[in-house]
Amino acid sequence: MPVVLIYRKQKLEVEGTLTVREALQKLGLSPESHLIVRNGELLNENDILRNGEEVKVISAISGGAR
Amino acid sequence: MRQHRLALCKDHYPQWFIEQTQRFIEKYRMFTHQDRILVAVSGGKDSLALWDVLWQLGYEAEGLYINLGIGGEFAYSDESQQAAQKFADQRRLKLHIYHVEERRGESVPAIALRTHRGRQKPCAVCGLIKRHTMNQMARQLGFSVLATAHNLDDEVSFLFGNLLSWNLRQIPRQSPVLEAEEGFVRKVKPFIRFSERETAAYSIVRGIEYIEEECPFAEGSKQLQYKDLLNRLEEQQPGVKLRFLLGFFNAMEQGFIHPIExxxxxxxxxxxxxxxxxxxxxxxxxxxxxxxxx
Structure with missing residues (x-):
């Protein structure tokens, strides 16, 4: 069972064990633009993700009219 | 936070964030505890975080939500209004609501569809109506300051876009504070030195229930492209966004960049x-x- 990352209602998968920063980079998501939350707890970019767990990816970037 | 060479735990991060906001308010002489502040809130992470911080710092800050009438699969405007109202109710804060369709007879997407300015995308019409309404409401309700939650990424992508098109009229107008003028209320941006990632982190750690959904019209916008590009650069060069913006403010302060007469x-x-x-x-x-x- 890989690490499951919920991003914009989609389930993405990466093979653990790896850091938050590595997981985002593997998915082509900038760690500067995204955060990862596990059970409501914000993870930092060096936290470890392990196979079998499910986390949520939050896009920190928003756009629109000024 | 690589750009600050700083790592904080979830207990100390909000404290640092609040202290930094107060430091920026003082540094740019934005307002004092004697001012009445109207905070423009969208129901998103940045504006609710700003209202939360100003409330915690003891400022007299009320909110303004402008319902633009944006719907779609997710009732974007109505859901955002509910998030803003819930936030206000939880803290017993006053939220003023301006409903564009109820006041003007048409929603922003409807206005955009039938006008030249909004024909391609409603964002230009939306921005114009929001700026107009924020100023109008702040003046009518007797506020001395209008605070918006524009952050580092908003400001850097705006500056970058203006430089790409050499928009020389717009560039010198970008500032942490726009002083009050005849008919215009004083406008301030207390989050101007925080990245969007930092404001999102604050909202998550504080448990603020904000609208995560993006405005349906923002998809594919140039601003989002610039933000993504600049964050790719930030990954390689931590602190580059802040240096770009502060270098610009410094050049303005030293008189190297002038408003066009x-x-x-x-x-x-x-x-x-x-x-x-x-x-x-x-x-x-x-x-x-x-x-x-x-």
Missing amino acids: DEQGEVILNPCPSCGQPTSTGDLCATCRLFEEN
């Missing part, structure tokens, strides 16, 4: 005959013209 001299502002807000047109202001245009 109008060929006809000073711009004369007259009140719009419909809404009373200042305009240089000599007739209806740009916002009121939208409602006259057919």
Whole structure:
């Protein structure tokens, strides 16, 4: 069972064990633009993700009219 | 936070964030505890975080939510209004609501569809109506300051976009504070030095229930492309966004970048005959013209 990352209602998968920063980079998501939350707890970019767990990816970037 | 060479735990991060906001408020002389502040809130992470911080710092801050009438699969405007209202109710704060369709008879997407300005994308119409309404409401309700939650990424992507198109009229107007002028309330941006990632982290750690969904019209916008590009650069060069913005402010302060003098001299502002807000047109202001245009 890989690490499951919920991003914009989609389930993405990466093979653990790896850091938050590595997981985002593997998915082509900038760690500067995204955060990862596990059970409501914000993870930092060096936290470890392990196979079998499910986390949520939050896009920190928003756009629109000024 | 690589750009600050700083790592904080979830207990100390909000404290650091609040202290930094107060430092920026003082540094740029934005306002004092004697001011009445209207915070423009969208229901998103940045604006609710700003209201939360100002509330915690003991400022007299009320909120303004502008319901733009944006719907779609997810009732974007109504859901955002609910998030803003819930936030206000939880803290017993006052939220003012301006409903564009109820006040003006049409939603922002409907106005955009029938006007030249909004034909390609409603964002230009939306921005114009929001800026107009924020100023109007702040003045009508007697606030001395209007605070928006524009952050580092907003400001850097705006500056970058203006430089790409050499928008020399717009560039010198970008500032942490826009002083009050005849008919215009003082506008401030207390989050101007925080990245969007930092404001999102604050909202998550504080448990603020904000709207995560993006405005349906923002998808594919140039601003989002610039933000993504600049964050890719930030990954390689931590602190590059902040240096870019602070370097620009520094150049402005030292007089290397000047506002362009109008060929006809000073711009004369007259009140719009419909809404009373200042305009240089000599007739209806740009916002009121939208409602006259057919």
